[in-house]
Amino acid sequence: MAGKNTQVLMKQHPKGAVTEQDFEIVQRDIPKPGPDQVLVRNVYLSLDPYMRGRMDAVRSYAAHLNPGDMMGGGTVGLVIESNVEKLPVGTYVNGMLGWQEYAVAKANELRVLDPKVAPVSTALGVLGMPGCTAHYGLMSIGEPKAGETVVVSAASGAVGSVVGQIAKIKGCRVVGIAGGKDKCDYVVNELGFDACIDYKAGDMQAAFKAATPNRVDVYFENVGGDIMEMVFGRLNAFSRVAICGLISGYDGKPQAFTGMRHILVNRAKVQGFIISEHMGYWPGAIGEMAGWIKAGKLKYREDIAEGLTSAPKAFLGLLTGKNFGKQLVRVSPETL
Amino acid sequence: MAGKNTQVLMKQHPKGAVTEQDFEIVQRDIPKPGPDQVLVRNVYLSLDPYMRGRMDAVRSYAAHLNPGDMMGGGTVGLVIESNVEKLPVGTYVNGMLGWQEYAVAKANELRVLDPKVAPVSTALGVLGMPGCTAHYGLMSIGEPKAGETVVVSAASGAVGSVVGQIAKIKGCRVVGIAGGKDKCDYVVNELGFDACIDYKAGDMQAAFKAATPNRVDVYFENVGGDIMEMVFGRLNAFSRVAICGLISGYDGKPQAFTGMRHILVNRAKVQGFIISEHMGYWPGAIGEMAGWIKAGKLKYREDIAEGLTSAPKAFLGLLTGKNFGKQLVRVSPETL
DSSP, X not given: OOSEEEEEEEOSOOSSSOOGGGEEEEEEEOOOOOTXXXXXXXXXXXXXXXXXXXXXXXOOSSOOOOTTXXXXXXXXXXXXXXXXXXXXXXXXXXXXXXXXXXXXXXXXXXXXXXXXXXOGGGGGTTTSHHHHHHHHIIIIIIOOOTTOEEEEESTXXXXXXXXXXXXXXXXXXEEEEESSHHHHHIIIIITOOSEEEETXXXXXXXXXXXXXXXXXXXXXXXXXXXXXXXXXXXXXXXXXXXXXXXXXXXXXXXXXXXXXXXXXXXXXXXXXXXXXXXXXXXXXXXXXHHHHHHTTSOOOOEEEEESGGGHHHHHHHHHTTOOOSEEEEEXXXXXX | OOSEEEEEEEOSOOSSSOOGGGEEEEEEEOOOOOTTEEEEEEEEEEOOTHHHHHTSSSOOSSOOOOTTOBOOOOEEEEEEEESOTTSOTTOEEEEOOOSBSEEEEEGGGOEEEOTTTSOGGGGGTTTSHHHHHHHHIIIIIIOOOTTOEEEEESTTSTTHHHHHHHHHHTTOEEEEEESSHHHHHIIIIITOOSEEEETTSSXXXXXXXXXXXXXXXXXXXXXXXXXXXXXXTTXXXXXXXXXXXXXXXXXXXXXXXXXXXXXXXXXXXXXXXOGGGOGGGHHHHHHHHHHHHHTTSOOOOEEEEESGGGHHHHHHHHHTTOOOSEEEEEOSOSOO
């Protein structure tokens, strides 16, 4: 291949809130696939909140990045050169190829996608990590029962939107929390939630109380901060809280929480999880969700930034709730 | 019965930290047992941290007290008049007869104690609510495995001392946290914990880190506040935290907590519980613990305040860690 491979690196650890200056865009040579390798041209890059944690030099569930490392991330791409028989040129593949235009990979690092099942971009959203995160956290930790009240924050996002729709399928009352009227209207009118609280509107507390007359049995936590504080204050006895993310605290300012007593008073269970540790769960969840998509019961929305160099700015937007739907970056055209 | 029945009432809801002025001591007539009732002379009254929560006019797992209500609490007493054939005069009974000298009760409100199995006061401690709390929280929520590190706060107390000793029996490394050299020496030298951190000595953080080289797999939380903050910072992946009490926050000043991220990062499970909701668990736990006491594997210590009128002051001491062992009040002589 002639041409260059654009990559986005982490230039430095963020000091507090991440900025575009913490990234660096570089041009590298396009790698050559060796024996048993393919060359992939990335088509979509997934931007996800977990990436923020990798940028800090602190202990977490994954190794953190060092200055000069390429940003990691999930990708959907096209095989454009192949030394692997079962991965011919033109195959759509899902992998963790990072913030770059081209990458070489082996077959065991890639999952083959069938574009006839669903648009290939869904492998990064509803039929990928965010969708499986929603399904696992809700069903395995939340254990919702019909008639219970399920609350999910970041309700219009890649994970929250799936959590709420599955909870509706399971017969629950579902209350979302999202930022802005557009997102709340979408959550209620398009996704079918029973209510959605706009945390940017006035008096979130009163609105939330009114929307949860029977208090809260299951809480799927994506954001933390004031919203977590509020929801814990309305937990029911024997409620279950799945801690999926605490995005409000990722960007340099973890907020103190006064709600631990509610865990005791309500004999609640609060559990964190990482979906990559439950890979055996994925095929069943993806199969079930693909069926719900076909049946019109499960909807999704994507927010696509154009071009790899737009990734840093789109990522900053994701951390502050500017995206509306699953945040992707279109790295290159979807066809050969 | 001639004479009077001394009772301790809650005079008013505490404003912040509870004081002796929030209690009132009154003399009432000694009640007369009706048909199917006995008159009990209380011998021991149990003082427990949960009582503090009942004094606030806020939603909790039990109805709160109103001004003028008698303080509730567990008791061991002697039947001194009886209209119940199976509860003759001289029978030792355990019940929830409250902060008073005399009470009438029906048979189904009382548990008969055999003074030959163990001293009857243990029905309020190691072989009663605190002991069952320790056993249930450790085994059912903590699920300790041999070789794991178990940490318990308020380690010399009625619950903590039993948690640590059971964890030792199960083959764990056990680290206690307690206030003062005397309590820490007792926990290590008498109870056999591997280490005990004195939170009143300097540099608790460094001492705790040194005592938990393999970090923390199970945490049995009794206190909250700075200690909870510290322990959450050393949780291992897939650790389990039983929230039994948050005594440092009971007395008017709940402290903000910055450690929620550790639940997510470590995929930890944090669960609250109330032992009175697991009554079916008690007989097996008590039987097992009685056997361990006989075998010398499970030790206990009592801190006995003399006379019912000393109860308010002893309760204040309990809330600030002044007691050393299970806090009881001797209400009357142990024999008829």
